[in-house]
Amino acid sequence: MSHQVTDANFSEEVLSSDKPVIVDFWAEWCGPCRMVGPVIDEIGEEYAEQVKVVKLDVENNPATAMKYGITSIPAIYVFKDGEVAQQTVGAKPKAALVKEFAEYLQA
Numbered sequence: 873m874s875h876q877v878t879d880a881n882f883s884e885e886v887l888s889s890d891k892p893v894i895v896d897f898w899a900e901w902c903g904p905c906r907m908v909g910p911v912i913d914e915i916g917e918e919y920a921e922q923v924k925v926v927k928l929d930v931e932n933n934p935a936t937a938m939k940y941g942i943t944s945i946p947a948i949y950v951f952k953d954g955e956v957a958q959q960t961v962g963a964k965p966k967a968a969l970v971k972e973f974a975e976y977l978q979a
Contacts, residue, residue, distance in 0.1 A: 889924055907963045
């Protein structure tokens with residue numbers, strides 16, 4: 873299971889990370905989020921050396937979701953050096969996500 877982050881610790885956990893961070897913006901009621909969640913977990917396990925993977929529940933953490941303009945979920949963002957480096961919206965198969973985020977997953 874991926875690490876959960878909140879409005880309170882987002883800056884420390886994500887923006888201050890020394891390696892790229894994949895953030896899964898999701899909500900409990902979101903069907904596609906529940907489909908992509910295990911895929912994000914797998915990527916986090918397989919590429920733990922290269923990236924950190926965290927999840928942010930937009931229902932419980934509206935300030936961070938608002939700050940990054942999250943209007944559709946699941947939204948999966950890559951943060952590098954405290955900035956949004958890449959983003960994708962919607963449930964996608966693992967192969968598509970790995971391909972999309974390939975530059976951050978390489979050793």
